[in-house]
């Protein structure tokens with residue numbers, strides 16, 4: 057029984073209880089202080105400094121708007137911003153889901169068949185070497201203006217991390233483990249379902265998280281080039297008319313969306329592989 | 337005639353690995369045979385081909401040359417009726433302890449109440465009862481390895497292959513494991529092929545110890561251990577035990593591995 061890794065609380069019991077509680081309180085306080093209080097104070101101070109600087113140096117709004125101005129703009133034009141956000145959300149999510157399905161299928165094919173691997177490999181290397189951003193103007197030529205090219209651009213942007221992580225994941229089962237299940241007379245199918253796929257999941261999720269952060273970026277770049285809707289378009293439009301507070305408001309909403317997607321991916325990961333070392 | 341044949345018969349078996357980085361002659365030729373119920377211990381310098389021999393014997397790796405028969409049947413491909421334990425316990429983190437033990441039954445579509453009871457009994461015999469529903473990572477190294485032994489024994493295999501199963505454990509846990517394994521093995525009456533780099537461990541657990549040379553591994557000695565079982569740990573201090581360990585150590589000294 058002593059082999060279980062559970063801390064032995066008897067050490068604390070023998071200690072002076074008051075002293076112990078004082079230390080616990082101090083540890084809790086330090087955790088709050090370093091964990092949330094200090095960063096929060098720093099953030100507020102920064103915004104305050106920014107606000108004061110803008111008024112103090114009488115900076116024109118088109119150069120640098122004060123935080124309050126940005127906030128006001130956001131409130132005033134909330135409905136427009138939300139409709140742009142919705143467009144970006146649709147492009148990002150549809151593109152991401154297509155990339156996910158496609159990436160996992162292609163990754164699984166590469167990991168299980170050496171011939172497919174050899175056939176696809178040079179194409180993937182070439183495609184991966186091209187900076188994705190240059191594809192955006194081409195999509196305008198090939199597919200034209202609108203949601204479809206936005207979605208395709210998100211796919212281009214998020215496909216590779218998913219393929220790569222799927223291939224790595226499916227190939228990462230230990231040789232000895234594979235021999236062990238071979239000794240238990242597992243067939244290919246069982247080996248795939250019971251060993252290779254669970255082993256692959258943590259890798260696949262790291263790819264998914266990279267893709268999830270890439271999706272809004274891809275959507276916004278696509279909107280820079282080939283759209284008259286979406287937060288990327290709103291940003292270009294705002295900058296073009298020197299409406300800097302509106303540009304800032306768009307950027308803030310894009311960022312919040314990016315962070316939300318990231319946390320969603322983290323949540324799904326946590327629920328799917330609670331057994332993995334990174335989740336315990 | 338068949339009845340008098342050995343349980344396992346290995347004739348001039350050799351194994352060469354052909355890899356992109358080169359050709360490695362890992363094993364043999366070696367020949368030996370052993371009987372049902374025996375525990376055969378294998379010791380030899382690291383890299384001499386012990387694990388290779390185990391995998392070839394269990395049909396997990398193809399041999400390059402030679403003949404292997406188990407119960408007078410030619411070995412081609414994985415044996416049907418074996419349990420294997422490697423140095424790493426190789427427990428699956430996404431399954432509970434009990435689910436890990438049940439894996440071999442599950443792979444054959446044979447999970448029922450009877451086999452669950454068998455799994456629980458094995459865990460109890462190995463001293464891991466009460467942890468059935470824990471996750472493997474909540475257990476210590478010694479307990480994890482016991483779970484993997486329970487998994488190997490679940491379907492009552494006629495042969496058990498152990499490849500340095502206790503090498504990652506501390507000395508005390510290791511002694512404890514030796515006693516547990518000896519008891520279990522006598523109880524289960526399973527023919528055991530046991531690789532270790534500890535001479536004392538090999539002698540303690542085995543009816544017979546095979547000493548291997550440097551790579552490519554060949555048999556340089558084959559020693560009967562006549563000490564009656566069950567043995568207690570203190571048997572390791574007895575003269576007849578020490579005679580055998582000395583005899584093995586001398587082989588290694590000659591070969592310059594110690």
Ligand SMILES: Nc1ncnc2c1ncn2[C@@H]1O[C@H](COP(=O)(O)OP(=O)(O)O)[C@@H](O)[C@H]1O
Nearest residue numbers: 353355360362381382383384385386387388389
């Ligand atoms: N799958 C493999 N491919 C190529 N060479 C291998 C493989 N497995 C083992 N070897 C080589 O065969 C030799 C014997 O290895 P092994 O049987 O693991 O030795 P031991 O278990 O006695 O330490 C070593 O030189 C090792 O590098």
Ligand SMILES: [Mg+2]
Nearest residue numbers: 386387388499
């Ligand atoms: Mg080995």
